[in-house]
Amino acid sequence: MNPSRRTVNVLNVVSLVAMMVAIYMATIQAPSATNIDESIRPAQRIIYFHVPSAWISMLAFFVTFVASVIYLRSKHVKWDILALCSAEIGILFTIAATASGSIWGKPAWNTWWTWDPRLTTYTIVLLLYIAYFMLRGAIEEPERRARFAAVYGIFAFLSVPLTFMSIRWWNTIHPVILDPNKGFGLGPGMASAFMIGILAFTILYVTLLANRLRVEWMVERVAALRERLLSA
Amino acid sequence: MRRYLQVVGAILWKDLRIELRTKDAFTSMAVFAVLALLIMNFAFELRVPEKSMVVPGVLWVAVAFAGVLGLGRAFVHEKDKGSLSGLMLAPVDRSAIYFGKMLANLIFILVVEVFILPLIVLFFNVPLISAPLLLILLLGTIGLAAVGTVFSALTVNTRAREVLLPVLLFPILLPVLVAGIRSTIGLLEGESLADLSNWLRLLVFFDVLFIVVAYLTFEYVVEE
Numbered sequence: 001m002n003p004s005r006r007t008v009n010v011l012n013v014v015s016l017v018a019m020m021v022a023i024y025m026a027t028i029q030a031p032s033a034t035n036i037d038e039s040i041r042p043a044q045r046i047i048y049f050h051v052p053s054a055w056i057s058m059l060a061f062f063v064t065f066v067a068s069v070i071y072l073r074s075k076h077v078k079w080d081i082l083a084l085c086s087a088e089i090g091i092l093f094t095i096a097a098t099a100s101g102s103i104w105g106k107p108a109w110n111t112w113w114t115w116d117p118r119l120t121t122y123t124i125v126l127l128l129y130i131a132y133f134m135l136r137g138a139i140e141e142p143e144r145r146a147r148f149a150a151v152y153g154i155f156a157f158l159s160v161p162l163t164f165m166s167i168r169w170w171n172t173i174h175p176v177i178l179d180p181n182k183g184f185g186l187g188p189g190m191a192s193a194f195m196i197g198i199l200a201f202t203i204l205y206v207t208l209l210a211n212r213l214r215v216e217w218m219v220e221r222v223a224a225l226r227e228r229l230l231s232a
Numbered sequence: 233m234r235r236y237l238q239v240v241g242a243i244l245w246k247d248l249r250i251e252l253r254t255k256d257a258f259t260s261m262a263v264f265a266v267l268a269l270l271i272m273n274f275a276f277e278l279r280v281p282e283k284s285m286v287v288p289g290v291l292w293v294a295v296a297f298a299g300v301l302g303l304g305r306a307f308v309h310e311k312d313k314g315s316l317s318g319l320m321l322a323p324v325d326r327s328a329i330y331f332g333k334m335l336a337n338l339i340f341i342l343v344v345e346v347f348i349l350p351l352i353v354l355f356f357n358v359p360l361i362s363a364p365l366l367l368i369l370l371l372g373t374i375g376l377a378a379v380g381t382v383f384s385a386l387t388v389n390t391r392a393r394e395v396l397l398p399v400l401l402f403p404i405l406l407p408v409l410v411a412g413i414r415s416t417i418g419l420l421e422g423e424s425l426a427d428l429s430n431w432l433r434l435l436v437f438f439d440v441l442f443i444v445v446a447y448l449t450f451e452y453v454v455e456e
Contacts, residue, residue, distance in 0.1 A: 134396060135390065148386050148390075151386065163407050
C-alpha cells in the first residue's frame with residue numbers, strides 16, 4: 001500500500017508513453033465519425049478523453065467505497081489513506097468529465113449546459129465528494145475522521161446509481177454509446193482508439209494513485225517523526 | 233426480537249415525550265416551513281402562469297428544508313447533555329438506538345407535513361391532498377429520516393455541525409426529491425399510482441437500501 005520510489009518512477013514513464021499513444025490514436029489515427037454532421041466531427045474526438053475520464057472517476061470512487069468498507073472492518077489506517085487518495089483523484093476526473101462533456105455539448109447541442117442525466121449526475125457526484133472532503137476537514141481526531149469518512153463514502157457511492165436512474169427517467173438527450181440493444185456505437189478504427197484511451201487513462205489513474213499514496217505515507221512519517229522529536 | 237422492539241420503543245417514546253414537553257423541534261420546523269412557503273410564493277408569483285405548476289416543487293423543498301432543520305437537532309441535546317454516552321453504555325444493540333431515533337425523526341417530519349399540506353392548499357389554491365400523495369410523501373420522508381438520522385449523528389461530532397448536515401444530506405437525497413416532485417406533478421395532472429409505479433419502486437428501493445446500510449454502519453458512527 002506504500003509504493004516504493006522505483007515503482008512510482010516506472011509507473012510515471014509507462015503512463016507518459018501510454019498517454020502519448022492515446023493522444024495520437026484519438027487525434028490522428030482514429031477516423032472521423034461519418035454518422036454525424038460534418039461541423040461537429042472534430043468535436044466528436046473529445047469522446048476519447050471524455051469517456052475514459054468518466055470511467056476513471058467511477059473507478060476511483062468505487063475504490064474509495066471498497067476501501068471504506070474494509071476500513072470499517074479492519075480499522076487499519078492504510079485503507080483510510082487509500083480511500084482518501086482515490087477520492088481526490090476521483091474528484092479530478094469528475095471535473096474533467098463534466099468539463100469535457102460541456103465542451104462537447106456546445107457544438108453538438110448548441111449549449112454549454114443541459115440537464116442531461118449523466119451531466120447532472122456527475123455534478124451531483126462532484127458535490128457528494130466535495131461534501132466528503134468537507135466532512136474530513138471538520139473532524140480533528142484522525143481515528144474518528146477515518147471512521148466517519150468511511151461511513152459517508154459508503155452512503156455516497158451507493159446513492160449514485162439511484163441519482164442517475166431518477167434523472168434519466170426525468171429526461172434524456174445524451175448519446176448512448178454502450179446500448180445493449182444496439183451494440184457498440186463506434187466504427188472499428190474508432191473502437192480501438194476508444195479502448196486504448198480507456199487503458200491509458202486506467203494506467204494514469206494507477207500512477208496518480210501510487211504517487212499520491214507515497215506522498216500521504218510521507219505525511220504520516222513526518223507527523224510521526226515530529227511527535228518523536230517533540231517528546232524526546 | 234421482542235426485547236429489541238422494546239428498546240426501539242423506549243427510545244422512540246423518550247424522544248416523543250421530550251418533544252411533547254418542549255415542542256422544540258415542531259415549533260422550529262413548522263415555522264420554518266411556513267416561512268419557506270411564503271418566500272416561495274413571492275419567488276414564483278409574477279413569473280409563473282399558474283401557481284399550481286410550482287406546487288410540487290414548493291411542497292418538497294419545504295419538506296426537505298424543514299426536515300434537515302429538525303434532523304440537525306436530533307442528536308444535539310443527546311450530545312450536549314451527555315445522554316448519548318448513557319445510551320451507549322446501555323446493554324442494547326446499537327442499531328436499536330438508530331431505529332428509535334429514526335422513527336422519532338420520521339414522526340416529527342410527518343407531523344410537520346400534516347401541518348403544511350392544508351396551508352399549501354390554502355395559499356396556492358390547489359387540491360393537493362389525496363391518498364396516493366400521502367403514500368408518496370410517507371415513502372419520501374422515510375428516506376429522508378433514514379439517511380438524515382445517520383448523518384445527524386455524524387455531524388454532531390464535527391465542527392460546524394449545522395452547516396455540514398445539509399451539505400452531506402442533500403446530494404444523497406436527490407433521487408428522493410426527484411421521484412417525489414415528479415410523482416406529485418403526475419398526481420396533479422391526473423395520473424394514477426399505476427402510471428407512477430417506476431417512481432414508487434425507486435422510492436421503496438431507496439428506503440430499503442439506506443435503512444439496511446444505516447443498520448450496518450450506525451454502530452461505527454456512535455462508537456467512542
